[in-house]
Amino acid sequence: MAQRTSERLLNLTIALLSARHWVTKGQLRELVTDYRRMSPVNFNRTFERDKEALRALGVPIATGSDEAFFEDEPGYRITRRDFELPPVDFDADELSALALASRVWREASAADDTISAIAKLRAAGAQVDSRRFEALAPRISASEPAFDVCWQATLDRTRIAFRYRGADELRTVQPWRLVWRRGSWYLLGLDEGRDAPRMFKLGRISSGPTTVGAPGAFTVPADVDLGGLSRSLEPAGPDASALVAVRAGFQPALTRRGNPAAGPGGLALPEDFACWRIEYSSREDIAAQLAAAGPDAVVLEPAELRVEVVRLLRISARRPA
Structure with missing residues (x-):
């Protein structure tokens, strides 16, 4: 066509x-x-x-x-x-x-x-x-600021440098592949400072990334099974869960990672909302995703997650339009 x-x-x-x-x-x-x-x-x-x-x-x-x-x-x-x-x-x-x-x-x-x-x-x-x-539209986003640079670097075989999790250390990495795991993007590559493969969550890159040197600076070793390596390095599975009311027909990225659940007894949900039990491993990550959902998702439990989502929403409300 x-x-x-x-x-x-x-x-x-x-x-x-x-x-x-x-x-x-x-x-x-x-x-x-x-x-x-x-x-x-x-x-x-x-x-x-x-x-x-x-x-x-x-x-x-x-x-x-x-x-x-x-x-x-x-x-x-x-x-x-x-x-x-x-x-x-x-x-x-x-x-x-x-x-x-x-x-x-x-x-x-x-x-x-x-x-x-x-x-x-x-x-x-x-x-x-x-x-x-x-x-x-496909229901996957690539909203992390680091995505574009990392993706282009994997295509061009260009080394990149960035700071991770707010640390002062500058990591220099040969980017091998971007992978999607549990609703987030990860970069799989060779950490030159440690001379070992590592996997980095793009949302936790705190500074950068910037390209280092010219394209074509490295090749992925022929004996490396990228699929198997990414599975071996991926983060641990979820160890906590949240009860979330989600507006029907919205936020498929949330509902696909959860299961329908009964609401708390005696609590009337807003119209067109249904309860979902959503598992997670990082409270920081799930709170950011729930805050981004705005009025389409309401945290019912646990209380500490609800407090964190409210905190993020208040920060967002104070930002200039």
């Missing part, structure tokens, strides 16, 4: 998925950039072809009308519950590949055409919930 066709189909899907009401064909012509450039005859032909292409891919495009907005003109939309996939389990390498794809998605979802399409939908009177097309 040509790149332009793929982009047009993605923009059409976003427009249909983000609208709460039916969107007419005429509105879609104004929303999707490629359609605006076509003659009426070419647009009608291309639009019909695009609908069939999306349906062939399994995208459930519904047809209907809402007389309050469109009178007798038929409209189109995608219902999120029919569109979303059921939970899918991936291994670590598959998760790493999806995470890279998610970085591309974040750029696409903030692109000018997408922003323009949402604005035009709202201007046309449609009630747009832009969170609905989050269903299109």
Whole structure:
């Protein structure tokens, strides 16, 4: 499939998925950039072809009308519950590949055409919930500030230097691979100061990383099994758990690492929230993830974790917008 066709189909899907009401064909012509450039005859032909292409891919495009907005003109939309996939389990390498794809998605979802399409939908009177097309995005983030430098260094075989866990020591590392473990990114590489492989959590890199020297400075030893080595060096499993109320349909990164649970007796949960038992090994890491969830997650227990999340939220609230 040509790149332009793929982009047009993605923009059409976003427009249909983000609208709460039916969107007419005429509105879609104004929303999707490629359609605006076509003659009426070419647009009608291309639009019909695009609908069939999306349906062939399994995208459930519904047809209907809402007389309050469109009178007798038929409209189109995608219902999120029919569109979303059921939970899918991936291994670590598959998760790493999806995470890279998610970085591309974040750029696409903030692109000018997408922003323009949402604005035009709202201007046309449609009630747009832009969170609905989050269903299109892979559910892995790479938000650590160190990610970009580390990823590029693994591709270029460039040594990097950084400080870890707030220590004064400057670590110089040959980056071999980035791996996704338990909701976080880790760097696997040769710590030159210790002359031994080490695994570093990107979120705990406190200064840097910066590149050292030129690309092509090292090669990964041929006898090193990177998969086996990363498994042997990965941190210990969870040794604590939290009871968290999560808003239904939000924060899949949290719910996928937990199990549904009963709430505390006598406690009424907010509307559309459900309880999850989530295991963790680092209170610092889980607190940061829960604070980032904002109003979509509420810590019920343990009390010390709840206190830490509240502390982080208060710090965030004091920061200038």
